[in-house]
Amino acid sequence: MSAKPIATTRSAMDIPTGRLAVWWLLVSEIVIFGGLLVAYILNRQAHSAEWSAQAAVTDWRIGAFNTFVLLTSSLSAVMAHQAAEKGDGKKAARLLYLTCLGGLVFLIVKSFEWTTEISHGYTIMSHTFWSYYYTLAGLHAFHVIAGMLVMLWVAGTASRNQELHRVENVGIYWHFVDIVWIFLFPLLYIAK
Amino acid sequence: MSEHAHGHHRNYLRIYFILLGLLVVSIVGPMAEIRIVTLITAFGVAIVKAYMVAKNFMHLDVEKPIIQWLLGIGLVLMLILFGGLAPDVMKDKGHRWEKDARFHQSTDPGHHDGAAGHGEKSDHGTSGSGH
Amino acid sequence: MAHHTHAADHGAAHGAHHDQPWFIKYFWSTDHKMIAFQYLWTGMLMGLVGAFTAYVFRMQLAFPGQPVPGWGVVSPGEYNSLITTHGSIMVFWVAMPVLIAAFGNFLIPLMCGVDDMVFPRLNRLSYQIFLLSAIIIVATLFVDGGAFGGAWTAYPPLSADARFSLTPAGSTMWVIAVALEFVAFLMGGINFIVTAMNSRAPGMKALDVPIVVWTIVIASLLFMASVGPLFAGAVMLLFDQTLGTGFYNPGKGGDPILWQHLFWFFGHPEVYVVLLPAMGIVAEIMAVFARKKLFGYKTILYTIIATAVLSFFVWAHHQFIAGIDPRMANVFTVTTLLISIPIAEMCFLYIATLYGGSIRLATPMLWALSFIATFLLGGVTGIFLGASGADVYFHDTYFVVAHFHYTFFPIAIIGTFAGFTFWFPKMFGRMLDERLGKIHFWGTIIPFNFIFIPLFFTGAAGDHRRIYNYMNFPDQATPELQALRITATVALLVMLAFQAVFFFNIFKTFRSGKKAEKNPWDSNTLEWTADSPPPHGNWAELPTVSRGPYEYGVPGRAKDYWPQNEKA
Numbered sequence: 001m002s003a004k005p006i007a008t009t010r011s012a013m014d015i016p017t018g019r020l021a022v023w024w025l026l027v028s029e030i031v032i033f034g035g036l037l038v039a040y041i042l043n044r045q046a047h048s049a050e051w052s053a054q055a056a057v058t059d060w061r062i063g064a065f066n067t068f069v070l071l072t073s074s075l076s077a078v079m080a081h082q083a084a085e086k087g088d089g090k091k092a093a094r095l096l097y098l099t100c101l102g103g104l105v106f107l108i109v110k111s112f113e114w115t116t117e118i119s120h121g122y123t124i125m126s127h128t129f130w131s132y133y134y135t136l137a138g139l140h141a142f143h144v145i146a147g148m149l150v151m152l153w154v155a156g157t158a159s160r161n162q163e164l165h166r167v168e169n170v171g172i173y174w175h176f177v178d179i180v181w182i183f184l185f186p187l188l189y190i191a192k
Numbered sequence: 193m194s195e196h197a198h199g200h201h202r203n204y205l206r207i208y209f210i211l212l213g214l215l216v217v218s219i220v221g222p223m224a225e226i227r228i229v230t231l232i233t234a235f236g237v238a239i240v241k242a243y244m245v246a247k248n249f250m251h252l253d254v255e256k257p258i259i260q261w262l263l264g265i266g267l268v269l270m271l272i273l274f275g276g277l278a279p280d281v282m283k284d285k286g287h288r289w290e291k292d293a294r295f296h297q298s299t300d301p302g303h304h305d306g307a308a309g310h311g312e313k314s315d316h317g318t319s320g321s322g323h
Numbered sequence: 324m325a326h327h328t329h330a331a332d333h334g335a336a337h338g339a340h341h342d343q344p345w346f347i348k349y350f351w352s353t354d355h356k357m358i359a360f361q362y363l364w365t366g367m368l369m370g371l372v373g374a375f376t377a378y379v380f381r382m383q384l385a386f387p388g389q390p391v392p393g394w395g396v397v398s399p400g401e402y403n404s405l406i407t408t409h410g411s412i413m414v415f416w417v418a419m420p421v422l423i424a425a426f427g428n429f430l431i432p433l434m435c436g437v438d439d440m441v442f443p444r445l446n447r448l449s450y451q452i453f454l455l456s457a458i459i460i461v462a463t464l465f466v467d468g469g470a471f472g473g474a475w476t477a478y479p480p481l482s483a484d485a486r487f488s489l490t491p492a493g494s495t496m497w498v499i500a501v502a503l504e505f506v507a508f509l510m511g512g513i514n515f516i517v518t519a520m521n522s523r524a525p526g527m528k529a530l531d532v533p534i535v536v537w538t539i540v541i542a543s544l545l546f547m548a549s550v551g552p553l554f555a556g557a558v559m560l561l562f563d564q565t566l567g568t569g570f571y572n573p574g575k576g577g578d579p580i581l582w583q584h585l586f587w588f589f590g591h592p593e594v595y596v597v598l599l600p601a602m603g604i605v606a607e608i609m610a611v612f613a614r615k616k617l618f619g620y621k622t623i624l625y626t627i628i629a630t631a632v633l634s635f636f637v638w639a640h641h642q643f644i645a646g647i648d649p650r651m652a653n654v655f656t657v658t659t660l661l662i663s664i665p666i667a668e669m670c671f672l673y674i675a676t677l678y679g680g681s682i683r684l685a686t687p688m689l690w691a692l693s694f695i696a697t698f699l700l701g702g703v704t705g706i707f708l709g710a711s712g713a714d715v716y717f718h719d720t721y722f723v724v725a726h727f728h729y730t731f732f733p734i735a736i737i738g739t740f741a742g743f744t745f746w747f748p749k750m751f752g753r754m755l756d757e758r759l760g761k762i763h764f765w766g767t768i769i770p771f772n773f774i775f776i777p778l779f780f781t782g783a784a785g786d787h788r789r790i791y792n793y794m795n796f797p798d799q800a801t802p803e804l805q806a807l808r809i810t811a812t813v814a815l816l817v818m819l820a821f822q823a824v825f826f827f828n829i830f831k832t833f834r835s836g837k838k839a840e841k842n843p844w845d846s847n848t849l850e851w852t853a854d855s856p857p858p859h860g861n862w863a864e865l866p867t868v869s870r871g872p873y874e875y876g877v878p879g880r881a882k883d884y885w886p887q888n889e890k891a
Contacts, residue, residue, distance in 0.1 A: 005440070005441070006437060007432060007438055007439050007440060007441045010437065010521055010522040010523070011521050012520065012521050012523045012527075014256065015256055015259070015521070020517050020520060021441070021513050023255075023263070026263065026266075027262050027263060027265070027266045028512075028548075028550070028551060030270070031547075031549070031551025031552060032551035032552070032554050032555050033551075034270035034551060034552065035273065035553070035554070035555040035585060036559075037270075038273050038274045038277060039277070039570075042278055043281060043576075043581075045282055046282040047576060064215065064219050067215055068212065068215065071211050071212065072208070082204070124566055125569075127575075128568070128570065128576040131559075131562065131568040131577075135555075135558060139558070171250075175245050182238050182241045183238050183242065185238070186218060186235055186238050190218065190219070190230070191222070191230065191234060191235075269548055269635060273552060273584075273588055276588070276639060279648035279650065280580045280581075280584065280646075280648055280651070281578050281580065281581050281584070
């Protein structure tokens with residue numbers, strides 16, 4: 001059980017196995033977020049005036065700051081990949097830790113934001129807009145947390161210069177989480 | 193992996209600053225409060241940003257075409273879902289029913305024809321002012 | 324993979340790892356074959372649970388109000404729980420684990436000529452999550468209020484509000500169990516697809532891949548691409564149930580039709596998710612037992628792809644009377660009728676494979692032939708339901724129930740038995756008893772028709788489904804209709820009784836069955852070049868491929884088959 005099966009090392013499609021799997025994972029993620037976003041956009045369109053009144057409460061400055069944080073963490077993730085390609089596992093690990101820090105800042109800001117909103121009475125039950133708001137952002141935050149956990153694990157192996165291809169794979173996932181937020185930002189914060 | 197070597201001469205920092213610039217556009221544009229400008233700057237720019245991240249950070253441009261197809265199929269499926277749902281979900285009135293989304297909606301069940309009210313456990317203090 | 328002892332004499336299902344404790348070997352294994360068996364036996368066990376629920380509610384329908392042996396008097400709430408559990412278990416915990424996960428896990432590495440799946444530990448985790456979901460769904464039968472009673476489609480408000488379903492704990496557990504099952508199959512699906520894409524034997528081109536691998540891969544792909552919106556929808560439903568949000572509550576600005584769309588956007592491709600692997604199994608068996616090249620390999624492949632694509636455009640035919648936009652109903656009628664074309668074409672190609680072959684009517688072949696026959700009936704009755712006008716009358720009657728059992732029974736039961744009897748020698752290294760196999764076959768297939776043909780008639784006569792007691796409806800309480808209901812129930816009892824033959828056959832074979840050689844059916848595909856059962860790592864030296872999988876009866880050769888790995 002220690003050795004990798006030969007299956008994992010083959011590459012009939014000429015795409016490394018791990019990366020191919022991450023792409024498939026992203027296909028399944030696209031439809032998960034896509035389904036939720038489709039439902040949100042349709043409902044929002046159907047009740048546009050009344051939902052806009054609710055959406056006006058969200059603070060675009062927080063959303064913008066978090067977009068900035070995630071874009072920055074994407075930069076460090078891609079630089080980690082660059083370092084890993086050059087075989088510098090230590091540097092890749094450091095950059096991955098930096099990416100995780102970005103995720104952490106994102107989550108901290110988010111938790112303050114939610115605390116404020118909830119304490120002002122805008123809970124997940126108070127209006128369907130808020131139901132979608134918390135579900136969408138919550139599902140996204142859940143992906144941020146999952147990405148951070150995987151990244152910490154990958155950084156651990158990368159710092160020993162092992163399994164460096166994983167740096168790219170976790171990076172692709174992280175960029176996807178970033179892209180989801182790129183769409184959530186205008187949908188939840190900007191469009192009033 | 194080795195065939196990804198084309199990524200080396202990409203200037204990630206430059207792409208990052210373009211993305212930040214676009215972020216500013218997507219914030220400032222909608223402040224004009226003109227619908228078309230909002231649509232273009234908020235959502236159009238979001239598409240551009242997503243495209244840039246996918247192309248440059250995820251290296252989709254040098255990835256095998258099958259991967260691009262896969263992700264494309266996922267997106268197309270969501271368009272199909274959108275098209276299939278739109279006529280129903282966007283309709284909020286029917287022959288004997290009406291969707292009502294007023295804030296602080298009453299949880300009184302049976303008030304709306306065919307509408308499900310909400311369980312007693314879900315009474316949460318924000319309700320009850322609708323009627 | 325350090326040790327390749329060829330321990331073919333080991334009776335049951337294990338390879339070279341003698342030294343492992345039994346718990347590790349049977350429950351913590353990363354070997355694709357052991358995980359396949361875990362899925363197989365769990366699926367079959369869940370099948371027994373599903374069969375038991377069917378037995379109880381069929382008894383209630385035939386003899387309303389009488390105590391059912393083994394259960395007691397069925398209350399209306401229990402009746403709802405039983406039909407819901409039956410539907411959910413049979414689709415999510417029987418058809419999927421057995422057809423996709425068990426056969427996929429067993430066949431993909433063996434047919435692609437490789438030692439294991441690409442992510443063995445992910446594979447193990449997939450089964451463990453699946454097992455957890457199975458435990459949760461069975462546990463719902465015992466919680467306060469009983470199992471979820473809002474039917475397997477879980478339409479709100481029945482599913483969203485405990486005041487309507489009367490099953491506060493059961494409905495939440497149902498959503499959680501289904502969501503976990505999805506997670507398990509997403510993991511499994513990624514494994515199947517990547518293994519088949521990347522780990523094929525040297526020389527195995529895309530068109531050398533056996534049809535069953537194609538079908539399982541495309542089914543996994545369909546699942547992966549369609550389940551997302553429902554997964555999101557399940558989270559929303561969970562919030563509606565537990566927090567009191569209004570995603571599906573029109574009184575709060577939500578939309579109950581939204582759930583129906585999200586459910587069927589997945590639910591209809593799901594039909595093909597389970598159909599395609601069964602079709603693939605049948606294709607393998609047809610070619611081997613007709614001793615003829617599979618007719619139109621490429622055409623079969625294209626019809627599979629066409630089915631997969633079209634399956635994303637038909638979902639709203641489940642909602643014709645739900646109040647959807649009538650213009651959409653037109654569109655979905657057309658697409659629904661269109662999708663019967665590739666499926667019919669596939670059936671024709673299988674029949675064409677038989678033409679001029681030297682057919683051996685062994686048990687797997689009987690199952691495969693009966694698959695085509697019964698599925699055809701299911702497909703043809705679907706035409707009535709796909710037409711939105713006719714569906715207004717037929718919707719939610721027993722006609723629908725009989726229709727989809729004529730599709731799902733061939734898929735989930737006949738397909739499983741076909742594959743199981745065909746690959747049993749490879750899986751467990753022994754030959755099943757043919758005579759018992761044939762008794763079991765006829766004892767299953769004849770009663771099956773006696774269960775569901777009467778239900779077409781009760782449905783056409785107006786029997787609405789999900790009715791607890793027809794005696795309360797004067798129009799439906801006639802002795803003629805009741806006789807049909809009793810016929811169906813008695814036939815079910817006969818069919819269930821004959822399953823004992825199946826289990827006895829397995830038991831007897833494990834004890835004293837004839838040892839299987841490597842290739843008992845003279846088959847071409849790679850799995851038959853490994854030992855029976857294959858050891859851990861499958862082959863001492865992994866095979867290479869020189870030709871397609873269906874070179875049977877090639878003129879000018881001494882043997883009538885030509886294994887894929889044989890050098891030219």
